[in-house]
Amino acid sequence: MKGVYMFPKNRTWRKIPFFPVLFLALFIALFSGRGEINSERVPEKVKTGYLSIQAAHSRAYLSFLAADELEGRDTPSRGQTIARRYIESLYKTWSIIPVGDAQELNRSYEQRVPMIIKHFGEGTSLEIITASSTQKFMAEKDFSYVMGVDFAGTISGPVVFCGYGISAPDLGYDDFASVDLRNKIVLVAGGKPGGQRPDTPFNSPKHWARFEGRRTPAENCARLLARKGAAALLVVDESFDHYVSPHGYIRDARISSSSNRIFSPPLSVADPMVPTFWVSPRIAEALFLKVSKNFSQTVGKIDNELKPNSFALTGLEINIKIDLKQTVSACGNLLGMIEGSDPELKNEYIVIGAHLDHIGMTKDGYVFNGADDNGSGSVGVLQIARAMALNPEKPRRSIIFAHWTGEEKGLVGSRYFLKFPTIPVKNVAAYINLDMISHDCSLDEVKKEAKMFHLPEDEIAHISGQPGKLLRAYISAPSPELATKISQLNADFIGLDVVPLLSFPMLGNSDHYFFAFERVPSVFFFTGGNEYAHTPLDTVERINAEKMAAVIRLAYLLAFSLGDEPNRLSWKQ
Structure with missing residues (x-):
């Protein structure tokens, strides 16, 4: 019966000693052969980074972040902390610069977010x-x-x-x-x-x-x-x-x-x-x-x-x-940066963000793995950071890689960053949000949403695409040239079926929402909701890794292009 799920007992969580198995699987997948990517038209300036974004790597990184042992990455939780430590270790090896909280001699990758856990009686x-x-x-x-x-x-x-x-x-x-x-x-x-x-x-x-x-x-x-x-x-x-x-x-x-x-x-x-x-x-x-x-x-x-x-x-x-008791706790955003190559423009930023958290697990041990939501977007930010680090040329503006906490609790991490920023918010030239980017979606579903966005009937009739290629791009309406740039990059180098959906305010179901209210041109890439969302069935086995990698390549090219433009996008409202 549709909407009713039975969960087998072997989907219960396993304990931390299984981590060596995860690292072995990750090592094998990362260093196995590359998939085929059509890169003939990709400019040499960005090609090294572009080629580094492989579907096999996407699946491998996601296999760790969405593993049972991370216990659904609740906010706050041991599993989410492990996820941040894992990403931080990779950023250190890739020479990604920390831009979190200031410390005595340097900066941390983490922006600490004080929290209180509420226990209702x-x-x-x-x-x-x-x-x-x-x-x-x-x-x-x-x-x-x-x-x-x-x-x-x-x-x-x-x-x-x-x-x-x-x-x-x-x-x-x-x-x-x-x-x-x-x-x-x-x-x-x-x-x-x-x-x-x-x-x-x-x-x-x-x-x-x-x-x-x-x-x-x-x-x-x-x-x-x-x-x-x-x-x-x-x-x-x-x-x-x-x-x-x-x-x-x-x-x-x-x-x-x-x-x-x-x-x-x-x-x-x-x-x-x-x-x-x-x-x-x-x-x-x-x-x-x-x-x-x-x-x-x-x-x-x-x-x-x-x-x-x-x-x-x-x-x-x-x-x-x-009837309420409180437990004092804390969690954090994780923030890294590739510094821009231009001595002036490096003080402006393109922020690429995704929420790292999910909704945890049950007391009985069922894990809400959150592979698509939002392990997929977190891996996207991770792979773009690696691509930027590997690419010999850097964009003129600096690129910030943000892994937000507490999105599932009301956009807590991204709101906290904007209220207590670690870099000047006025210097953020654009924001790219990745949330749930690894599933197929139906054409009928996309057309229905296009109608809600008041696209003309003739435009809706011309929307086409296969489930494995359809991608929504929610875009802040006061920056329409962002839609033009996304469509052009996709047509030239990626080949997804991208449907731009412009509005302001932007729909508030992810971390882009408050960036747009700061007059930051913003886009939210999203492959759509699905029946596995917020259930223990949102696992790596159900993702489309090839589609996920294609979305990540598009976001990489967009971030590089926006970072390299001599002028910022305008805000026409």
């Missing part, structure tokens, strides 16, 4: 309190945690309903304009007014990307409410009964990882959000029933009229009890 609950009754709901069964729920204690306050939690005065719509939010618990519906109706301003070609997605709009709302002094945010999740896990797994169809819940105290201060919870529609309906209203009908009216309908739910309060 069974006592976490939400109560609706009126003068005559108390109705109690329990964590994980009726609601779950998103972000900002970092300390034990109680959050109490009156409740205001604020539509979809959208503030867009430029579109004549603001759910917060008529209500007092200070010290209030704010209830909002998930999604956007009118849903996917094409006639709403929220789905227009110019504005749709601002309101797309699930977690990103909730985070942006939580940031806004922190500035407005609200006490907490409750987001009604219509799929809660099907996706009760905070990680979004279908009930009774997938096993859930015992992944850490974390926050970084410095980041919480620099980028504050109110405590935010996904709540079941049962909670919303119970609240509205207390004030003789119907939640579904109220939201439906907003959908029909496309007008805010915000109001206080008088005569009641919500009391959220948080």
Whole structure:
């Protein structure tokens, strides 16, 4: 039955003494014969590095990073630390320059990210309190945690309903304009007014990307409410009964990882959000029933009229009890650099990044290996670093290789880097993101997404390609020449079926998102989601190594080209 998986017992994790076997396999694969690469047209200036990117090497490096012994590379974890130490050892042998935290005499490869691991107890609950009754709901069964729920204690306050939690005065719509939010618990519906109706301003070609997605709009709302002094945010999740896990797994169809819940105290201060919870529609309906209203009908009216309908739910309060213990910990980004060849331009940077983390393992020993997500992108950054090191000529700008921590926890590592940079962010000329670059994808799936991006029907009709060659390139719309450069490099030297998808904001499901908000021209290479994502079946055996290597070669050529241009890409917004 589709969506239901049985996991054989031999997929349980093995212990660290098996590492010698992994190193032997890696050694054999790296020094075995090269695969065939059509390099006749590749310029001599970049050819040595280009030829070094081999599919066999991609698979070999990935076999280590996605091994059971790394236990799913959770944030923080021993497995992720081992992965960073492994990459660091390679960077040292390739003379990659460390650009992490400053030390007494030099710099580290690691940018340390302070973290707190949160351990929620069974006592976490939400109560609706009126003068005559108390109705109690329990964590994980009726609601779950998103972000900002970092300390034990109680959050109490009156409740205001604020539509979809959208503030867009430029579109004549603001759910917060008529209500007092200070010290209030704010209830909002998930999604956007009118849903996917094409006639709403929220789905227009110019504005749709601002309101797309699930977690990103909730985070942006939580940031806004922190500035407005609200006490907490409750987001009604219509799929809660099907996706009760905070990680979004279908009930009774997938096993859930015992992944850490974390926050970084410095980041919480620099980028504050109110405590935010996904709540079941049962909670919303119970609240509205207390004030003789119907939640579904109220939201439906907003959908029909496309007008805010915000109001206080008088005569009641919500009391959220948080049963939580903390463990002080830390994790880190890993940052290396090839210095540019131009005495002036070497002070500008092209950053190539990928998140190294995944979601760990279960208490029973099932490992979420994260081969595609995102061992593949991590290997991509690694192979590009090796290619740049081997290539006799260097680009004029410096190239930074970034392995982010905590992407699965809310882009923690890349956000931390931008808030506490180890190099001037204003000097970053472009960002290339590699995330899930090793799977085949269907043409129908790509065309469906192109329609969401408002590509013209005639352009969508002309999209073609085989599953083993299709590649999405999400690109920051204010830098359209980046799309032109990617398409040209691919046509001249690679031969993938690349589909450029431009928007701003960029879709916020990976580490490129906040770089684009810093006005950094950005691209996110992605071969697509798949049925194995966030399950113990995301293993090396299921990747397409040839496609993965082709994507890495394209990213290498792009980084070299952007690094060598006399002028930076423009930002036209």
